[in-house]
Amino acid sequence: MKTFVKFCGITDATALADAPEEDGAIGLVIGVPGSPRNLPIPRATEIAAEVPSRLEIWGVMVDPTLDAIREAFEGIGVDWIQVHGRIPEGLDRIEYHRIVPSVPVPPGGAEVEPPTPPEDAEFRRVHLDVAGGSMPGGTGATPSWPACARLVDALPGRKVVLGGGLTPENVGEAIAHVHPWGVDVSSGIESSPGRKDPDRMRRFRAAVRAADGGGHA
Numbered sequence: 001m002k003t004f005v006k007f008c009g010i011t012d013a014t015a016l017a018d019a020p021e022e023d024g025a026i027g028l029v030i031g032v033p034g035s036p037r038n039l040p041i042p043r044a045t046e047i048a049a050e051v052p053s054r055l056e057i058w059g060v061m062v063d064p065t066l067d068a069i070r071e072a073f074e075g076i077g078v079d080w081i082q083v084h085g086r087i088p089e090g091l092d093r094i095e096y097h098r099i100v101p102s103v104p105v106p107p108g109g110a111e112v113e114p115p116t117p118p119e120d121a122e123f124r125r126v127h128l129d130v131a132g133g134s135m136p137g138g139t140g141a142t143p144s145w146p147a148c149a150r151l152v153d154a155l156p157g158r159k160v161v162l163g164g165g166l167t168p169e170n171v172g173e174a175i176a177h178v179h180p181w182g183v184d185v186s187s188g189i190e191s192s193p194g195r196k197d198p199d200r201m202r203r204f205r206a207a208v209r210a211a212d213g214g215g216h217a
Helices: 013-018 041-050 066-076 145-153 171-178 198-211
Strands: 004-008 024-030 056-062 080-084 099-105 125-130 159-162 182-185 190-192
Touching (some): 004 198, 024 066, 041 066, 145 159, 171 182
Parallel strands (some): 024 056, 056 080, 125 159
């Protein structure tokens, strides 16, 4: 099985030239003013319109309001919304099924206990990220991979996306340890905060393919 790849924090449509080739997604940070990857709604809409049809579009939000979620789905055209923090009440059934809760996992080693996964099995996808950051993604910090692996085992049948501190250099090891359905990268493919590096993007894709048994990193 090919590992799903999400390149998050895209701020410029030119970066889409080095997007995941297939089985992947582009992540747009929306409504997080403190993030160097934050996009105003008009800019997010412009970039979303340029995303190749083979790729999913994910909105990444922190404590979003119901109106903000609906704007992302209906106005920007995202396929999924990765929510850090509180998920608002009032979502209709279709909206609810397209929410991906982000579960904060402590950094550290094998002794770290995995957090409690979302109880609602209707969340078909779950995102894992390092705990303690004030903004989603892009911190470069790495969660406990053993804790992530135990959480993956606790969620059979759910599609778990591993984020937090992934790079072209360590993503193969992360896949081997955690066995996630997908991986999510932001700062690990950047030359500076918010600026994607084409070479690191290509190397990350190659490392995932190698980990899947499809080539050399």
